[in-house]
Each structure stands twice: as structure tokens, then as C-alpha cells.
Amino acid sequence: MTETIKHHLTDELLMAYSAGTLPEAFNLMVATHLSLCDECRAQAESYDAVGGSLLEDQADTHVMSDGAFEATLALIAENKAPETTKRPPCSVLPAPLQDYVGGGVEAIRWKSIGMGVRQAILPTSREASARLLLIPAGAAVPDHGHRGIELTMVLQGAFSDEVDHFARGDVEIADQDLEHTPVADVGEDCICFAVTDAPLRFTSLIPRLVQPFLRI
Template sequence: MTLQVQHHISDELLLDFASGTLAEGWSIAVATHLALCPSCRNRLSFMEHAGGELLEAVDIDQTSSATDSWQAMKRRLAAETDKPAAQAKPRAAAANDAVLPEPLRSYLGADVDGLKWRALGRGAYHIPIKTGDTESQVRLLRIPAGKPVPEHSHGGRELTLVLKGAFTDGSSVFRRGDLEEADETLTHQPVATPEEDCICLAVTDAPLKFKSLIVRLVQPVLGI
């Protein structure tokens, strides 16, 4: 069975990763997605190559704004996206492939079967992941098959990367390798699909804003 990633990293987030300006928490999510997504690895390679060309082309005596450079990069990315993605072929997953790819597995010290999960309630579990980053909070989540995450909005950015199973969010389905980006404008209630538990990597930079009063009351204890 081949891995078909449908939901990819935004151009802006990938560019920040390529330029080395992302904090550690966000970088873990992006790097883990890249390990699962050949298409985004190709985009990253193109960005790095195009970025080098842009630097060489800019005369340091000219007044060229960062916005102009980014607009030029986006035009090149759009042109590249229109071309057939001959190199972005999904690979067949080997039977013994780990659920957690690198670099995430090194942060946790084991694959999912060797981890000690902490209960969140209603059958859900999590594992906070320590980083040297004070900007973001990183955790592994396990949501029971067929069960929803409590409805919530966001105080900032949230990245959710599916590592096993799947979840639905409105009309969209997110499976292994898919990355969902959310911000203050989105209120949602993801639901794990019924086939198996959904294991995700979640990165946030602010506490979630839950609709349920009960969840809000226990939120400081759970650290979510």
C-alpha cells in the first residue's frame, strides 16, 4: 500500500523552515511531515535552490524588499506546481516501517508500542515532548477510534500531523502524513475515523479555547 499525502505544508511555513527561522517545536512537525511526504521534500529542495539563485541575482546596491523577493518566490513555486510532479512518487511502505519517523522517534526514545502514555480522559492519551523551545508546546496524541476531540478554537497557530489512523474535520479527511494548519479563525471538532485509534503530533503556541466548561476547568491540570 502506498502513502498518498493529500494535505501539505503551506509555502510560508516551508519557507520559514528552509531559512532556519522556525522554532524547534514547529520544525519537528515540518521535518516529520517531510519524512513522510516526497512531494514536500521536492518543494523544499526547489525552495533552497531558488533561494540561492535569488541571493545571487540581487545586487546589494539595489533596494529590493523582502516582500518583492517572496512574491518572486511564490510565482516560481506556482509555475513549478503546474508541472507534472514526476519525482514526487509515493513509496510503498515496508511492513516493518516505524509509525514514528525520524526525527520524532529520537525525541520520544521509542516507537509508539514502547511509549508510556498519559491519560487525558474519555479514552484519549497524550505524551508531552520536551524541547528547548519556549515558543511552542509539542505533544503526541492518541484519540480513540470513532471519538471526537472536544470542540475548540485557537489562541494562536496549531499544527496537527497524522502518524497513524485518520481523522475527519468537516468535509476533509486527514490520514498518515497529512498536516492540518489551524489558527485563530478556525473553530472545529476533529473526529477519529472508526477503523483504529488516531495518533497525531500536535504543536501549538497558545492554549486551546474549548467550548465545554468541564474541559476548560480541567485544562490547567492536563496542560493543553
């Protein structure tokens, strides 16, 4: 059963995901959202189908060399399939994130970044950064703008800002034109997954001073 999701990924992001042109952090965001959203997953599968059709058309123009098929089978036989770790289901972290965290919420290594907010940076390539954020119920993230693109997906609880209200599965897409102050709903801590391709732009002095150390 799909989550009740109001805020989805754009077609541009889904097409780039299908084409394999996104940075690792953004790929992880898309995969995490698709694991909860039937609508975006169906759209992504349609782009995959189009890409597959194009590859088939190109393949028709190339002739395989003699013995290519047998050589491929031999390589497959030589390489064993990697062992996969079966993890218990987690009500907060979808499977793609569990693979990066190494388990459920209990496996997250939180670090304080001030005002009760905590983060855990996930290991991804240098083109973009990925992090989990825990915002205490009723607390706010410092007012900030963006030097690039920031995608924020709610995993637990909800938050509101100048744009709208975002609950589990919703993704907020922020760019250089948006300055906002996300505030977690009262009653439950908000856990979010966020990816950025450039540092944030804080308006207050203290967040700007600690920003290099927190890698935000």
C-alpha cells in the first residue's frame, strides 16, 4: 500500500535517474522515494521502458562477434553473486536507506548540530552530499537559502515552512529562489533525508560560523 504523498519528484529527476546521470546522493533520494510512492515508481518504470526500447533499436544495428554469447556466460559462471544481508523491516527507514545506514533507526550515528537538531552524514560520492536529520517536535531549522538544489524527504513526523506542509514520503525541492525555515510539527520528532549539491546559505551568524565543521 502506498503512502499518502502530495509532493513528488519532478519528471526531470525521474528521467535523469532512469538515464543514470544523477550523483549518488540524488540516486539514493530517488530510490528511497520510489520505494514509498506508487505514482513516481510507475512514472520511472515508463522512462525505463523507453530507454530499453532505444537500446534495442541501437542493438539492431550492431552484430555480435563470434563466441560473444559463450564468453559472457563463462564470465557469469566465474563470478559468484554477492551475498546480500537480510535486514528486519523498519517503519521509518525504507530499504535503500537501511543499506546505507547498516540497519534501522537504531543504527543511525547521530551527531548534534545545535538547538536539539541532529544529523548523520551518509557515505556517498563527492558530487553531492546526503544526510539524515532529526528535528525535535516543535523545533525549527535555522532560516536558510540555497546555492544549488536541496531535496528533503520526510521519513517520520512532518514539517511546515513557507511553501507547504510535508509529511512522510513527501519531497520538498528547494533551489536558489527559496529561503525558508522548516519547523517540525508538535507531537513527534521529525526525521528527514536530505541531499544537496551545494552548501546551504544561512542568514544568521552562528550557523554560518559552524557550517564548515558540520558539512552542511
